[in-house]
Amino acid sequence: MGEFNGTSFSIGGYVKAEARFTDADNGDSEFDGTARQSRLNFTAKRNIEGHSLMGFVEGDFYGGDATGSTYDWRLRHAFLKVDNLTLGQTWSGQFLASVPYDVPHLDFFNAGKGNTGGNGGVVRPDMVMHYQMGDVRFTLQDPINDDADYPDFVINYAKKFEGGHAASIALAGRDVARSNTTNSSDDSEFGAALIYAGKYSLGATTLHLNGYHGEGQGVYSGFGYGGAWHPTLRPAVDANAAGELIKTTGIVAGVSHKFNDKLTGAVRYAQIEADETSAGAEDTLKIGHVNLVYNYLPGLDFGIEWRDQNLATHGTRPAGQQLELMAMYKF
Template identity: 40%
Template structure:
């Protein structure tokens, strides 16, 4: 697998869901197959003040995307096909405006094959982020990417085998998620992750994601610990793309947590605050912190505008320098 070309620029919908399509336009049914299209258009204006370098103001619309979904009921089975693209082509997302394949999968009942979220992605209770490129880095959904994989859901478990980050690995990267849903909308996600790293060791880690409802508001807590997790959090040995989680021939462990609170002001207004911290047991004693605050207004059910301030203590490629950003955006989903 080419790791750099598989980087995920993570987008989170306002519903705190990891589902690939939040909105859809039904096109009709043909030969027992229902067709729909979905996606959104998003325009962003960003003021950036890096700790090292000059400030700048720029705009982009690369996050905009479109998808096609088919659903067929046949011989007692539900068959779903899904393909989606955005415009974050290039080695680093946002490097240019080329069309990029995000998802392309087939789901038959509870089994999914193709390119879609990694099993580690499902470990996280996500916040209401505006930052598509930064996303929840520091959680197992932070440095996410989509790979060719197979996953199966049964009795609250999701078992995933996927294309390994380590090109020389002899076994797939693995993840097992277990979801606990409670009355009132509370939720807990338990995840075990295992993979073969560059030194040939098979290493493991674990994570917990949780969402607690406080009236209409919500508190999300995520935590992780183990080896081999930098490939998914984005915080690895010297923030390395080529050889995450291995230093001087040894696997490196890390510990991290992420907390966010969503406050529903009215039916049309909501605000979010979030904080992430990760400590890596490498020779550089890598530490990562992220802060963010945002305010989002739903003009209509399909149209949102918002503003977000965020600060990162580490750089993640040329479009995510260490320092501060302020984003204003408008997003229209269809």
């Protein structure tokens, strides 16, 4: 950290090395190792005429193709914050309304699955505006439907309580394309969902429960009509072949526990169910996680996680079991 002309600067991020052993339900087992998740961020802060101003930029090394062999820099966040207003590319309102209350897990390509913020492909819209008023956050963001008449939006009330308890409730709405093959359509319909997230602390043990229900949020959660969302495989998941919006329901439940100052662990179960799906497609995505993380030195963690899912959700994440071993140094 440093300071120049009244502006403080800092560099952060982490280096993460991970090994994944995949036992797919269909196909051969495989091993994959990578450090591409490692990331760097830069922060600049200054007080100007009684206003707090901050700029933040962060990237990792997945490039434009997370399943390929490119390792170029990929922009994750680039935003400015002036007092209670945040503007730029950063977390969606759906993500902030649910994932901060989620069960801790290591699964990078399924982070937040079960919540409305679980689709990594749209979790950081190109442009987001958050305005915070006490415990209420109002969000407008670049719509997924390119022909939408108005921004996607989220109204979120979140409250932290003494003892580590917290709860959040939100309403999310968007102009949903009725086309089943594309997210760009001037033939659209309003879709909305109610989001709940919370955690309850019992000393060293924390209980987590998140969920949502409604229309038009399947693309944000990553599952809906036809199965899992993928930018090339399933561009649209919120409407059926007749152009009618379907409903999806997500739930996340689990427990995390701090065994001592060094060792923590968690058990997590998540699912998303679509009330209608295409012929031959599963209507429910189910994912489970069990993990342990050991803090070897300040900033240095070693972890292990077993996970299982019934459907493929990404090019590197087929249906079946997976075991991850990781080492992470945060700075």
